[in-house]
Amino acid sequence: MSHQETIQLLRTALATMPGAPSGIASLARTWRAQTALLSALPPRFAEVAENFLGRLEAASLFSEESCSYSRQDLLDHLGAWLDQAQLALQKSASL
Template identity: 45%
Template sequence: MSSATQQLDAIAVRIAALGGGSGSVTALSDEARGSTELLGALPPRYGEVLLNLLDRLESSALFSEESCSFSQKDLLDNLQVWVDKARGQLVS
C-alpha cells in the first residue's frame, strides 16, 4: 500500500470518527494538511478543495451549529465524497 493511500485511509478514519461523535476537527485538519504525499499524488485541484473544506470545518467548530453558516455534518459528508473521489484518482 502506498504512502498516499495510507494517508487517505487515515483521513477517512478521522472523518468517520468525527461523524460518529468522537475525534476532533483539529486532529482531522492536522492529519489532512500534513498528508503531503497524498496531495502530491492528486491533481492540484484536489488540494484546493480539501483546504477549502477544512477551513470551513474549522470555522464550524468555533460556533454552535445554529450560529454557523456551515453545517458540520454536511462538511463531513463533503469530505467523505472528496475521499471517495481521491481514492478513485489514486487507483486509476
C-alpha cells in the first residue's frame, strides 16, 4: 500500500469511527499499525500521533463533561496531522 493510500485509509477511519470506546480502540490500533507510513515521516510525527491517540483513548473512558480532552478536538487534530504528513511526504518526494 502506498503512503497516500495509507493516509486515505486513516482519513476514512477517522470519518467513520463510532464514538464508542471500542471504536476509538479500533481507530488507535489501525493508526498504530501503519508502521511504514510512520517510518517514512520524521520521528516527531510518530510522537505527536501517539500523544493524540493516548489522549483520545483516555477521553473515551470518561463522559465528555468529566474529561479535560475533547474527543472532537482530538479527532480534528489527527485530521490536521494527516494533512501535515501528506505535505511532508510530498516535500520529500520532490527533493
